[in-house]
Amino acid sequence: MTASSHDVVVVGAGIVGAACALECARRGMRVTVLDRDVIGGGSTAAGMGHIVVMDDSPAQFALTQYSRQLWNELRDDLPAEVEFERSGTIWVAADEEEMEEVRRKHSYYTSRGVNAEIVNSAELAILEPNLRRGLAGGLLVPDDGVLYPPCAASFLIERAKAQGVAIHLGKAVQQIGRGRVRLSDGREISASVVVNATGAWAPELTPGLEIRRRKGHLVITDRYPGFVRHQLVELGYLKSAHSISSDSVAFNVQPRKTGQVLIGSSRQYGAESAEVEAEITAKMLQRAQYYMPGLAQLSAIRAWAGFRPATPDKLPLIGPAPEDPATYIAAGHEGLGITTSLATGRLIADQLTGADSSIPIGPYLPSRVAQEPSHV
Amino acid sequence: MSEQITLTVNGIQVSVPRGTTVAVAVLLAGAICRHSVTDEPRAPLCGMGVCYECRVKIDDVSHCRGCQTLCEHGMNVRTDD
Amino acid sequence: MTSAGREQFDVIVVGAGPAGIAAATRAAECGARVAVVDDNPALGGQIWRGGAEKAEDMQAREWMNRFQKVGPRLFPGTRVIGQQQSGMLLAEERDVPRTLRYRTLILATGARERFLPFPGWTLPNVMGAGGLQALVKSGLPIHEKRVVVAGSGPLLLAVAAYLRRHGAEIPLICEQTSWTRLAGFGFSLISHPGKIAQGLKLKLGLGFVPFAANCWPLAAQGFDRLESVLVSRNGEKQEIACDYLACGFHLVPNNELAALLGCELRGGFVAVDDFLRTSVPAVYCAGELTGIGGVELAVVEGEIAGLAAAGDESAARALFGNHRKLQKFVSSLARAFAPREELKSLSSPETIVCRCEDVTFARMGGHASSRAAKLHTRCGMGPCQGRVCGPAMEFLFSWEAASVRPPVFPARVASLSGMETELEVESDRTTGGTR
Numbered sequence: 001m002t003a004s005s006h007d008v009v010v011v012g013a014g015i016v017g018a019a020c021a022l023e024c025a026r027r028g029m030r031v032t033v034l035d036r037d038v039i040g041g042g043s044t045a046a047g048m049g050h051i052v053v054m055d056d057s058p059a060q061f062a063l064t065q066y067s068r069q070l071w072n073e074l075r076d077d078l079p080a081e082v083e084f085e086r087s088g089t090i091w092v093a094a095d096e097e098e099m100e101e102v103r104r105k106h107s108y109y110t111s112r113g114v115n116a117e118i119v120n121s122a123e124l125a126i127l128e129p130n131l132r133r134g135l136a137g138g139l140l141v142p143d144d145g146v147l148y149p150p151c152a153a154s155f156l157i158e159r160a161k162a163q164g165v166a167i168h169l170g171k172a173v174q175q176i177g178r179g180r181v182r183l184s185d186g187r188e189i190s191a192s193v194v195v196n197a198t199g200a201w202a203p204e205l206t207p208g209l210e211i212r213r214r215k216g217h218l219v220i221t222d223r224y225p226g227f228v229r230h231q232l233v234e235l236g237y238l239k240s241a242h243s244i245s246s247d248s249v250a251f252n253v254q255p256r257k258t259g260q261v262l263i264g265s266s267r268q269y270g271a272e273s274a275e276v277e278a279e280i281t282a283k284m285l286q287r288a289q290y291y292m293p294g295l296a297q298l299s300a301i302r303a304w305a306g307f308r309p310a311t312p313d314k315l316p317l318i319g320p321a322p323e324d325p326a327t328y329i330a331a332g333h334e335g336l337g338i339t340t341s342l343a344t345g346r347l348i349a350d351q352l353t354g355a356d357s358s359i360p361i362g363p364y365l366p367s368r369v370a371q372e373p374s375h376v
Numbered sequence: 377m378s379e380q381i382t383l384t385v386n387g388i389q390v391s392v393p394r395g396t397t398v399a400v401a402v403l404l405a406g407a408i409c410r411h412s413v414t415d416e417p418r419a420p421l422c423g424m425g426v427c428y429e430c431r432v433k434i435d436d437v438s439h440c441r442g443c444q445t446l447c448e449h450g451m452n453v454r455t456d457d
Numbered sequence: 458m459t460s461a462g463r464e465q466f467d468v469i470v471v472g473a474g475p476a477g478i479a480a481a482t483r484a485a486e487c488g489a490r491v492a493v494v495d496d497n498p499a500l501g502g503q504i505w506r507g508g509a510e511k512a513e514d515m516q517a518r519e520w521m522n523r524f525q526k527v528g529p530r531l532f533p534g535t536r537v538i539g540q541q542q543s544g545m546l547l548a549e550e551r552d553v554p555r556t557l558r559y560r561t562l563i564l565a566t567g568a569r570e571r572f573l574p575f576p577g578w579t580l581p582n583v584m585g586a587g588g589l590q591a592l593v594k595s596g597l598p599i600h601e602k603r604v605v606v607a608g609s610g611p612l613l614l615a616v617a618a619y620l621r622r623h624g625a626e627i628p629l630i631c632e633q634t635s636w637t638r639l640a641g642f643g644f645s646l647i648s649h650p651g652k653i654a655q656g657l658k659l660k661l662g663l664g665f666v667p668f669a670a671n672c673w674p675l676a677a678q679g680f681d682r683l684e685s686v687l688v689s690r691n692g693e694k695q696e697i698a699c700d701y702l703a704c705g706f707h708l709v710p711n712n713e714l715a716a717l718l719g720c721e722l723r724g725g726f727v728a729v730d731d732f733l734r735t736s737v738p739a740v741y742c743a744g745e746l747t748g749i750g751g752v753e754l755a756v757v758e759g760e761i762a763g764l765a766a767a768g769d770e771s772a773a774r775a776l777f778g779n780h781r782k783l784q785k786f787v788s789s790l791a792r793a794f795a796p797r798e799e800l801k802s803l804s805s806p807e808t809i810v811c812r813c814e815d816v817t818f819a820r821m822g823g824h825a826s827s828r829a830a831k832l833h834t835r836c837g838m839g840p841c842q843g844r845v846c847g848p849a850m851e852f853l854f855s856w857e858a859a860s861v862r863p864p865v866f867p868a869r870v871a872s873l874s875g876m877e878t879e880l881e882v883e884s885d886r887t888t889g890g891t892r
């Protein structure tokens with residue numbers, strides 16, 4: 001790590017930092033990655049690992065669609081330990097009202113080139129026999145997938161290393177700005193651009209960023225191959241999980257390639273410790289069993305909690321920091337960082353090289369949030 | 377002579393003295409408890425409920441520790457289901 | 458106190474081995490309302506496994522009879538999986554969830570064997586030394602079986618003697634430590650005459666069973682189950698045909714519940730004061746969890762913790778002298794039976810270290826910490842939650858232990874869902890676990 005030999009220093013070796021480093025190196029930049037801990041040890045390790053298209057907003061849809069396509073292109077290169085599986089997502093509708101949402105979502109997706117099929121109550125029961133009877137149906141999005149995020153981040157880092165990227169783990173960064181990085185051990189590195197890819201911790205290095213930690217819990221079971229076949233998400237998720245202020249839980253389960261069932265999800269603001277909380281875990285599991293009663297008897301082997309880096313408009317910050325053109329932000333991906341990491345890498349590299357992006361970048365620029373602090 | 381308990385392991389009847397654990401009944405039936413994720417045969421290691429190598433299906437519940445469960449009349453034990 | 462069907466105990470003891478039995482008995486004798494929760498089907502823990510009827514040891518029988526006389530509530534086959542909130546444990550009896558309320562908690566969760574990987578150690582019939590003993594106590598016939606007993610620690614002799622009494626043939630006991638260290642250990646025993654007597658008794662039971670120091674397993678061999686063991690004996694290789702290999706490298710504490718409750722640990726053991734109070738208010742700790750020191754130390758610690766938890770500090774204080782004397786045994790045991798460096802190189806690259814996820818030595822070795830290895834290889838992420846591979850990794854790679862995540866043991870999803878039934882009084886289950 002000698003001074004000013006870097007075009008780009010990426011702080012954070014989570015999946016977003018890894019994707020940024022890889023993409024910048026591919027464009028010929030000299031890149032170094034720093035992380036205070038291990039590869040993929042922060043929110044990357046805590047998350048579910050879904051590759052999913054979502055449409056809370058047109059910009060979210062554009063980013064997730066683009067990034068999912070990048071993952072699907074990469075699919076054949078992913079080593080076994082990434083555990084990538086094109087499991088598909090089923091958005092589960094509990095009642096007729098939610099079936100309305102299924103139909104809206106179906107037309108939104110299909111008119112924009114995303115495969116989706118409406119399934120009725122009987123078809124849903126065949127696709128997922130362990131869901132409770134009497135659900136109204138759902139929307140199957142067959143090209144969504146799941147993967148194991150820490151190994152996916154490692155895979156991207158390995159590719160980046162093959163492109164000449166240097167990586168230094170166990171190096172805590174104390175301060176960044178104006179093309180300089182100060183490590184906790186007192187050393188300084190300079191670079192043309194410093195990318196803050198520290199996710200939920202990004203405001204510690206770039207004060208004023210509108211990123212808050214939104215705590216989430218997950219529970220994983222022992223191996224029950226075939227118990228769940230698709231990623232399942234309740235459509236009530238739209239109502240419960242996305243309410244900005246209060247704690248909430250939603251039914252969201254995933255089949256892992258190992259045969260394990262990953263059970264989520266919960267959302268809390270204001271929780272500082274990543275300690276597992278018995279009460280919200282219980283609520284989350286109750287919700288899951290309400291949709292999937294058979295879960296009750298499965299053996300749960302581990303529960304954990306982590307933080308999503310949440311922004312007020314639920315879109316990530318990808319681009320130059322409002323007051324420092326030498327600092328780029330690649331953070332604030334909330335619960336979609338695994339899906340949108342690859343697109344984030346592209347959009348950062350596009351901006352640094354002046355290339356045209358595949359999707360308009362305006363909605364993700366950090367300056368948008370600085371202008372209108374928060375809308376509820 | 378202590379009371380004998382009759383149960384089935386993979387459909388085969390086994391009789392054991394009361395107080396025998398399921399892990400032992402499985403071994404007496406000539407079975408092993410499970411195959412590992414890379415398909416190695418596995419049998420009990422710790423004997424005290426810690427290692428989870430003796431996981432079997434008991435009366436349709438998967439992943440039960442054989443070494444911590446006492447045999448009961450009519451119990452249906454299956455390995456590797 | 459019973460209110461609206463809910464029950465509260467003054468003292469809950471987790472673990473019904475020697476420390477737990479002594480703790481519960483002493484606390485109950487002081488008039489406290491006591492419950493004992495244990496994962497095993499009967500009273501006794503590992504060393505006194507099987508309850509009073511099966512006990513072959515006077516001390517065990519005496520304590521178990523005394524326990525039954527004061528009648529603390531025993532919940533056998535019940536494992537504690539976490540803490541719902543302060544003062545309320547969440548437990549599972551088979552797959553039925555229970556909550557147990559306490560004013561004071563005594564952790565007496567004991568120890569388990571340290572397992573170290575070597576080629577073939579995952580073959581069926583390679584077991585822990587205590588592991589095989591436990592299975593024999595649980596009904597496994599051992600008569601006329603050939604059992605190589607290997608690893609480290611006083612447990613090897615106890616197990617060999619037990620197996621021999623039950624008709625096994627023991628071709629060799631392999632103790633990895635050196636004669637020098639063993640002699641040093643014997644020397645330090647002079648201040649503990651009781652231990653010497655115990656050692657002699659064991660020796661008598663063992664007759665002419667060959668015992669080798671500087672001896673450890675190199676490989677377990679066989680196709681789909683064990684057929685022979687290759688050992689290193691004073692630098693020479695020796696192959697021994699056998700039916701079982703009973704192999705454990707001394708003991709490590711079952712500290713997961715203590716860690717999850719936030720008790721301060723030192724070197725993996727729970728830090729306690731003279732009254733065996735942990736760093737967490739109202740949580741005491743007794744037995745092997747505070748240091749591996751054997752049954753006598755465990756019993757006196759149980760007594761102290763039980764008395765202190767029930768409020769009789771002066772009676773507890775009266776035991777301090779004996780406690781301090783027995784405690785000296787902890788460090789001499791640790792010194793004598795510390796695994797030697799050579800054991801770090803037993804594994805081949807393809808030897809499995811994490812048996813739940815089948816993670817090999819080679820895959821783990823490239824990582825910088827247990828957390829990195831865990832995240833990127835899944836080692837320690839299976840149902841044993843790292844109880845087997847964790848201590849092995851700490852030894853092999855000098856890594857710190859990975860943090861403990863709830864539940865303490867795998868538990869049914871329903872049990873973690875707050876749908877628990879509060880404890881109900883069932884008269885046929887009050888004591889003894891002898892049904």
